[in-house]
Amino acid sequence: MNFPSFDFELCFKCGACSGVCPVKKRFEEFDPRKMMHLLHLNLVDTSVEKLFWYCAQCGKCVPVCPMEVKPKEVIRIFRNSLMKRAFSKINPKPTFVWLHFMDCTGCSEALLRSDNPSIKDLLLDVINLEYHETLMAAGGKEAEKTLFQTIEKYKEKYFCVIEGAIPVKDGGVYCKIGGKTAKDILKKVANNAKLVISIGTCACFGGIPAAFPNPTGAVGVKDVIEKKKLINIPGCPPNPYNFLATLAYIFLFKKIPPLDDLGRPKFAYGELVHDLCERSDYYDEGKFAEAFGDEGHRKGYCLYKLGCKGLVTYANCPGIRFCGVQTWPVSIGHPCIGCTEPHFWDKMSPFYEPVEL
Numbered sequence: 001m002n003f004p005s006f007d008f009e010l011c012f013k014c015g016a017c018s019g020v021c022p023v024k025k026r027f028e029e030f031d032p033r034k035m036m037h038l039l040h041l042n043l044v045d046t047s048v049e050k051l052f053w054y055c056a057q058c059g060k061c062v063p064v065c066p067m068e069v070k071p072k073e074v075i076r077i078f079r080n081s082l083m084k085r086a087f088s089k090i091n092p093k094p095t096f097v098w099l100h101f102m103d104c105t106g107c108s109e110a111l112l113r114s115d116n117p118s119i120k121d122l123l124l125d126v127i128n129l130e131y132h133e134t135l136m137a138a139g140g141k142e143a144e145k146t147l148f149q150t151i152e153k154y155k156e157k158y159f160c161v162i163e164g165a166i167p168v169k170d171g172g173v174y175c176k177i178g179g180k181t182a183k184d185i186l187k188k189v190a191n192n193a194k195l196v197i198s199i200g201t202c203a204c205f206g207g208i209p210a211a212f213p214n215p216t217g218a219v220g221v222k223d224v225i226e227k228k229k230l231i232n233i234p235g236c237p238p239n240p241y242n243f244l245a246t247l248a249y250i251f252l253f254k255k256i257p258p259l260d261d262l263g264r265p266k267f268a269y270g271e272l273v274h275d276l277c278e279r280s281d282y283y284d285e286g287k288f289a290e291a292f293g294d295e296g297h298r299k300g301y302c303l304y305k306l307g308c309k310g311l312v313t314y315a316n317c318p319g320i321r322f323c324g325v326q327t328w329p330v331s332i333g334h335p336c337i338g339c340t341e342p343h344f345w346d347k348m349s350p351f352y353e354p355v356e357l
């Protein structure tokens with residue numbers, strides 16, 4: 001493994017990083033000092049690898065290290081190497097069909113910005129993407145032909161990804177493609193697939209199109225298809241790494257990852273945002289931003305009083321962060337609005353008022 005910008009072997013295990021780590025306070029087994037040690041000794045096995053994903057990448061460990069080791073960076077680079085290894089083992093390339101319904105295309109846009117693997121590596125080396133309305137060159141009848149040829153040719157072998165909600169009111173007339181309703185296209189394509197993955201809160205639970213008064217009767221995929229094998233990757237938009245890590249898991253272990261009762265992979269949606277948040281120390285100490293731009297806000301205090309829903313939202317945003325920019329809503333000063341939860345638009349609003357606990 002290549003750790004280019006610093007030498008983590010300089011670490012003399014003083015434990016300064018572990019002493020300030022907000023995640024370690026909640027998860028005793030997550031111990032940056034121990035991780036540096038195991039990496040140094042080349043003793044990281046699969047039972048330990050999963051702990052690296054708990055890191056909130058907040059960087060509190062960086063200034064306290066007397067040897068300038070940057071444990072946060074070591075962990076980030078190690079994570080990247082785990083993803084690379086996982087994707088290099090996928091062979092032959094699995095076939096994918098990706099459908100868009102009532103959405104903003106933010107889910108695809110987020111995936112386009114992934115850098116580990118990049119969209120180029122994903123499309124050229126890892127998967128065979130036969131149909132994706134935003135990315136494919138073909139249009140109109142040619143595109144439609146490709147879709148139906150693919151589902152015949154790869155029947156029960158292809159993976160189907162759905163982005164966007166499905167309107168079911170008035171026979172589904174509010175979303176039609178090539179004269180067919182979203183509902184009918186979804187049934188045909190999803191029911192012939194090996195596995196269906198709903199990407200984004202719209203496809204998982206109806207999302208924004210289903211917000212009150214839901215004029216089109218928008219619902220999530222699970223309310224339309226009969227298929228039992230369905231994975232939900234919510235978020236508005238979802239973190240592309242949760243989608244990619246789910247693929248890596250499926251192709252490496254030849255099974256779907258453990259899911260919660262909403263069909264979400266537990267590795268990504270098993271903890272509260274709050275429990276991984278770098279501001280949770282401030283919550284415990286009662287230090288809150290009271291208004292956007294006030295002193296507490298500028299100092300990075302907890303955003304609970306500005307409406308943060310991290311205490312009632314299950315997602316790994318603080319740990320995994322978004323794409324190359326490595327930020328997430330709270331890290332740039334905005335409260336979590338609970339976008340991974342069903343009906344968040346209705347249940348989590350008003351967004352800028354504290355949630356009742």
Ligand code: FSX
Nearest residue numbers: 103105106107200202236
């Ligand atoms: Fe929905 Fe996807 Fe929200 Fe958008 O397309 S999950 S509206 S950010 O991104 O479907």
Ligand code: SF4
Nearest residue numbers: 277280302303308310
């Ligand atoms: Fe972080 Fe929000 Fe929890 Fe505050 S309430 S610690 S900002 S998740």
Ligand code: F3S
Nearest residue numbers: 315317336337338339
């Ligand atoms: Fe969404 Fe909250 Fe994460 S708004 S992106 S679940 S921090």
